[in-house]
Amino acid sequence: MQSTLLTETRGISNGKIPVQVPFFRPHVGDEEINEVVSTLRSGWLTTGPKVNAFEREFASAVNARHAVALNSCTAALHLAVEAIGLREGEAVLIPTMTFAATAEIILYKKAVPVLVDCDPVTGNMDLADAERKIEALKRRCLPYLRGRDLNVVGMIPVHVGGHMMNLDELKAFARANNLWIIEDGAHAFPAAWRANSADRWHFCGDDTALVTCFSFYANKTITTGEGGMAVTSSKAIADKIRLMSLHGLSHDAWGRFSGTGNWDYQIVQPGYKYNLTDIAAAIGCHQLTRAEEMRKQREAVAEFYLSSLNDVSEIALPVNDDDRINSWHLFPIRLKLHSLEINRNEFIEKLKNSGVGCSVHWRPLHMHPLYQERLGWNENHFPTASQLWKEIISLPIFSSMTFEEMVHVVETVKQICAAYQKNTVSRAA
Ligand SMILES: *Cc1c(COP(=O)(O)O)cnc(C)c1O
Numbered sequence: 001m002q003s004t005l006l007t008e009t010r011g012i013s014n015g016k017i018p019v020q021v022p023f024f025r026p027h028v029g030d031e032e033i034n035e036v037v038s039t040l041r042s043g044w045l046t047t048g049p050k051v052n053a054f055e056r057e058f059a060s061a062v063n064a065r066h067a068v069a070l071n072s073c074t075a076a077l078h079l080a081v082e083a084i085g086l087r088e089g090e091a092v093l094i095p096t097m098t099f100a101a102t103a104e105i106i107l108y109k110k111a112v113p114v115l116v117d118c119d120p121v122t123g124n125m126d127l128a129d130a131e132r133k134i135e136a137l138k139r140r141c142l143p144y145l146r147g148r149d150l151n152v153v154g155m156i157p158v159h160v161g162g163h164m165m166n167l168d169e170l171k172a173f174a175r176a177n178n179l180w181i182i183e184d185g186a187h188a189f190p191a192a193w194r195a196n197s198a199d200r201w202h203f204c205g206d207d208t209a210l211v212t213c214f215s216f217y218a219n220k221t222i223t224t225g226e227g228g229m230a231v232t233s234s235k236a237i238a239d240k241i242r243l244m245s246l247h248g249l250s251h252d253a254w255g256r257f258s259g260t261g262n263w264d265y266q267i268v269q270p271g272y273k274y275n276l277t278d279i280a281a282a283i284g285c286h287q288l289t290r291a292e293e294m295r296k297q298r299e300a301v302a303e304f305y306l307s308s309l310n311d312v313s314e315i316a317l318p319v320n321d322d323d324r325i326n327s328w329h330l331f332p333i334r335l336k337l338h339s340l341e342i343n344r345n346e347f348i349e350k351l352k353n354s355g356v357g358c359s360v361h362w363r364p365l366h367m368h369p370l371y372q373e374r375l376g377w378n379e380n381h382f383p384t385a386s387q388l389w390k391e392i393i394s395l396p397i398f399s400s401m402t403f404e405e406m407v408h409v410v411e412t413v414k415q416i417c418a419a420y421q422k423n424t425v426s427r428a429a
Pocket of ligand 1: 071072073074075098099101102158184186187214215216217227228
């Protein structure tokens with residue numbers, strides 16, 4: 001099937017056995033497998049000593065004071081807004097270029113996500129547009145207000161693909177507008193920013209926000225299958241998140257059932273069931289040990305792509321920056337559609353036909369029915385994200401990528417660009 005598809009793709013078959021490159025392959029070794037087995041044999045499966053260790057080690061990895069492990073980044077974000085007391089009817093700035101989770105947790109609280117357009121190069125939140133959206137709120141000319149006053153209380157930026165936003169600008173903006181910052185750091189472990197070469201590195205989670213939330217979903221930079229972490233320098237916030245992660249009980253299970261704990265507990269809040277299991281944390285501890293090594297491997301993939309695709313004029317490559325440690329969770333390319341005969345979806349189809357898995361990050365939130373129908377957003381509110389959406393493709397990037405796989409991705413992208421470039425001498429000849 002694959003080979004028929006290959007020959008149907010104009011100018012792209014080279015007669016060799018097709019290489020299949022998945023979009024992502026998790027990097028799980030014997031250490032993780034053995035640790036999971038030993039956890040299963042230990043008799044303690046749910047939140048316990050492995051989670052405690054994972055929290056401690058993660059906090060020290062990002063230089064955070066407190067870390068609470070949860071069963072997803074979505075749970076971490078939800079409990080973060082819960083812990084800081086986001087109230088019904090308040091508004092929160094979030095990028096339209098993000099995953100569902102960043103916005104839905106605001107809706108859980110019956111608060112209002114105010115979407116913000118993105119930077120055309122990084123895809124990160126555009127603070128100039130955030131300013132415009134705040135002004136529009138004051139003038140009551142955003143679609144869903146219906147004459148209401150909305151108080152903007154906070155913002156949840158995302159470091160898209162692990163390319164950090166400029167934290168000085170972000171914090172200055174938040175201060176000027178009296179907003180709290182909760183970071184959606186789902187892509188940003190490990191990732192860092194510095195103002196210049198004389199500054200120290202600020203790792204995402206190192207006091208970069210009131211709460212920073214990370215994801216250990218199967219295809220994130222480190223994984224526990226499903227999992228997340230909330231880090232903060234506030235003990236009060238960490239305690240609240242921990243309390244709400246387990247039914248609002250005043251003790252967790254390990255505290256209750258281990259030799260040192262008490263069997264008794266008190267329900268003090270209607271909480272949730274968001275705790276991480278020791279089985280998952282067993283994977284996490286070993287992923288954590290290899291996190292920087294895996295990041296370096298992804299960086300090597302990124303550098304190979306950047307140098308090999310540098311002269312392909314039909315695409316734009318992601319930016320690399322001396323003042324950022326990029327986690328390289330994603331490698332998004334942008335098609336220059338005016339120089340191609342095919343659109344983004346067709347380009348993806350050609351990649352797929354040649355065995356290259358890819359993805360798109362993301363269909364912006366304002367292009368989903370929920371945000372169009374309930375909140376009245378449309379494409380004109382976000383010209384940059386609406387355009388970017390038509391041009392972006394995330395290429396495979398993961399730490400266990402082989403050289404053959406990298407070469408296949410590069411060759412395939414080059415061949416598709418050559419076969420479908422517009423108005424060129426080579427096509428005319
Ligand atoms: C993956 C992701 C999440 C959600 O993470 P989960 O651990 O699956 O809940 C949130 N935000 C962004 C930007 C993501 O990419």
